[in-house]
Amino acid sequence: MSASRAFEDEFVNFGVVDERTVERFRCDGFVTFPRSIFRDTKSALDAAHSAIDMVVRGENDTGRAATKLPRPQHRQGVPSTIHGINVRNACTFLDKIATSPVVGRLIAKLLHWPSVRLAEDQLWVKPPQATALTFHRDSTYFDFTPQEVCTLWITFDACLDTTLGPLEYCVGSHLWGDKRRGSAKHFFGDDNKALLMDAFSQQFPDDKAGSPIIVPVLAEAGGCAIHNGRTWHGSGPNRHLTSSRRGFGVHYIRGDAVFREPLGHLWAPYKQPGSLVVPDHLLPIIFRETREGPLGAKTDNAVEDHGILASHIHSSTSISSHVPT
Numbered sequence: 001m002s003a004s005r006a007f008e009d010e011f012v013n014f015g016v017v018d019e020r021t022v023e024r025f026r027c028d029g030f031v032t033f034p035r036s037i038f039r040d041t042k043s044a045l046d047a048a049h050s051a052i053d054m055v056v057r058g059e060n061d062t063g064r065a066a067t068k069l070p071r072p073q074h075r076q077g078v079p080s081t082i083h084g085i086n087v088r089n090a091c092t093f094l095d096k097i098a099t100s101p102v103v104g105r106l107i108a109k110l111l112h113w114p115s116v117r118l119a120e121d122q123l124w125v126k127p128p129q130a131t132a133l134t135f136h137r138d139s140t141y142f143d144f145t146p147q148e149v150c151t152l153w154i155t156f157d158a159c160l161d162t163t164l165g166p167l168e169y170c171v172g173s174h175l176w177g178d179k180r181r182g183s184a185k186h187f188f189g190d191d192n193k194a195l196l197m198d199a200f201s202q203q204f205p206d207d208k209a210g211s212p213i214i215v216p217v218l219a220e221a222g223g224c225a226i227h228n229g230r231t232w233h234g235s236g237p238n239r240h241l242t243s244s245r246r247g248f249g250v251h252y253i254r255g256d257a258v259f260r261e262p263l264g265h266l267w268a269p270y271k272q273p274g275s276l277v278v279p280d281h282l283l284p285i286i287f288r289e290t291r292e293g294p295l296g297a298k299t300d301n302a303v304e305d306h307g308i309l310a311s312h313i314h315s316s317t318s319i320s321s322h323v324p325t
């Protein structure tokens with residue numbers, strides 16, 4: 001295994017990511033890593049589960065709070081998905097994942113980006129019997145130029161079938177146009193494919209019999225998937241009676257992206273007066289290609305790890321969810 005092709009360090013190990021994987025990502029709009037990406041899966045899962053319990057209790061180990069605290073709630077007697085934003089601010093372990101330079105290098109390879117910037121993370125805990133999550137595109141919610149987004153989604157519970165409601169992708173949907181009717185006002189509910197079906201019929205108006213191809217991310221605990229921000233995705237209900245499904249999504253943008261006005265409420269708090277430049281100390285670059293060689297030819301020393309800076313978003317910053325609750 002050549003060092004230039006293995007995406008690994010002492011924390012994570014994605015294995016060899018070759019040109020076929022890059023091609024699959026280009027065609028399908030996502031790629032799945034069904035095995036745990038953690039070197040020490042047991043300690044990583046223990047750490048992740050404790051971290052999630054901690055942030056759901058409203059606590060932190062950093063002295064800072066999540067932008068949106070993940071709070072258990074019910075709708076009409078049914079438990080809803082617990083959703084937090086920028087929980088890495090509150091949690092050292094989740095911050096370590098979100099700022100992993102290996103993740104950055106992998107995303108740079110998949111997207112052909114010269115550098116990768118961490119934009120936001122989201123925690124998705126689906127309690128037993130929680131409802132589905134509406135299919136959507138991430139890129140719609142990111143006010144940057146270029147408007148490219150890439151998301152890493154990790155499951156901290158084994159999803160070897162669809163019982164727990166794993167993430168699902170619509171194959172090739174990143175290549176569809178932008179037409180659709182309606183907006184994802186109601187993110188949590190059982191009819192989670194209405195927007196997707198509308199986008200599909202706008203994309204293929206003459207295809208009366210066809211339907212989108214949807215595939216679940218089936219992975220062991222610690223496995224993950226990476227998707228293009230234009231790929232339609234969502235997830236089904238958790239049909240299990242006792243087990244939760246805990247997922248962590250991290251959204252990345254190009255390191256050279258700048259703010260695109262008008263800025264929505266999500267991003268306006270990060271903007272400095274009179275400048276469209278994205279501040280590195282708030283949204284850190286986690287990987288940058290160097291001049292010394294082609295992307296991936298250098299490993300650790302080609303990587304700029306700004307993990308510490310990732311936590312510099314002040315807990316008082318109020319950024320609402322892109323997911324209405």
Ligand SMILES: O=C(O)CCC(=O)C(=O)O
Pocket residue numbers: 122124133138151152153166167233234235247248249250
């Ligand atoms: O975990 C889920 O069900 C949704 C995740 C998601 O939409 C995302 O990470 O972009």
